[in-house]
Amino acid sequence: MVAVNRIKQKLTLEEFCQLPETKPASEYANGAIEQKPMPQGEHSILQIRLGTAINEIALPAKLAHAFTELRSTFGGRSIVPDITVFSWERIPQTETGRIANKFELYPDWVIEIPSPEQSANKVIKKILFCLQQGTELGWLIDTKDESVMIFQPNQLPEIKSGEEILPVLESLQDWQLSVAEIFNWLRVN
Numbered sequence: 001m002v003a004v005n006r007i008k009q010k011l012t013l014e015e016f017c018q019l020p021e022t023k024p025a026s027e028y029a030n031g032a033i034e035q036k037p038m039p040q041g042e043h044s045i046l047q048i049r050l051g052t053a054i055n056e057i058a059l060p061a062k063l064a065h066a067f068t069e070l071r072s073t074f075g076g077r078s079i080v081p082d083i084t085v086f087s088w089e090r091i092p093q094t095e096t097g098r099i100a101n102k103f104e105l106y107p108d109w110v111i112e113i114p115s116p117e118q119s120a121n122k123v124i125k126k127i128l129f130c131l132q133q134g135t136e137l138g139w140l141i142d143t144k145d146e147s148v149m150i151f152q153p154n155q156l157p158e159i160k161s162g163e164e165i166l167p168v169l170e171s172l173q174d175w176q177l178s179v180a181e182i183f184n185w186l187r188v189n
Contacts, residue, residue, distance in 0.1 A: 013076055025069060025080040029129075034122075036080060037115040042143045042186055046113050047082050049185040053177065054085060062088045063171040064108065072103045075133045079126055085109035087171060106133040109169050113141045127151050137169060146183045 010031035011019075019026075024036045039047065047068050054066035066085045071078060084107035092100035110130045112123045120140070127138035131153050138151035147161040160166055163178050 013073070013078060016078060017073065025071065027080055027126075028078040030077075037118050040115060043082070043113045043115055045185055046141060046143070046182065050111065050182065051083050054083075054172070057172055057175045058085070058088075064088055064169060065091055070103060072105065072107055074104060074106045075129065077129065079130075081107065081110045081126070081130075082113045083111035085111075085169065087169065106130055106135050108135060109137040109139075110135055111139045111141065113143065116144075124149075124151075137167060139166070141182065143183075143186075146179065148179050148182070 011028070011033065012031070013028060016028040016033060022035055024038050026033050026035045051066040051068045054064070058064040058066065064085050064087050066083055068083055069080055070084050071080050072084060073079075084103075086103075087108045090105065090108065092103055092105065094100055107130065110127055112127060114120055114123045120142075123140060127135075127140060128151065131138060131151055136153065140149040140151070142149065145161070147159050148166055150158045150160060150167055152167070160179050163180050165176050165178055166182075168175055168177070
């Protein structure tokens with residue numbers, strides 16, 4: 001593990017990719033390294049439950065695959081979104097057909113769950129960067145007001161709450177999930 005706060009000089013993307021991984025993960029943009037905050041309870045539950053829910057629908061039909069904390073390096077950056085979803089045909093593979101360890105392409109869908117100490121604008125910038133590179137859909141899940149901000153190419157962001165149904169990848173259109181269902185996962189009783 002490397003102490004990210006000690007790295008002061010600007011690095012190239014290639015130099016960053018040679019560094020050991022950190023916990024929590026560090027991300028690279030414009031020569032700078034920033035370490036993500038340590039996930040907390042709500043974040044952890046939403047990340048696991050949402051990734052699992054997507055995979056329960058997408059994997060049996062080989063439509064897509066959701067990944068948590070997967071490093072994706074593309075467009076001159078190396079990021080680790082909370083959840084990334086890749087359409088089945090875009091999942092990187094080795095020559096033997098196994099899933100690749102390095103994902104050097106943009107995700108089709110990116111989902112972020114900001115921690116309380118995390119800047120919402122920095123997370124939004126990451127989602128917008130993904131959209132500029134080709135990502136089809138972005139969600140920003142706000143646990144404070146129980147809403148989800150939706151990002152899609154060439155559209156203004158939209159905020160969904162309560163029983164509103166959330167947009168998903170086109171290949172998953174038969175699946176419906178409301179904002180309320182997501183936040184019900186946080187209830188213990």
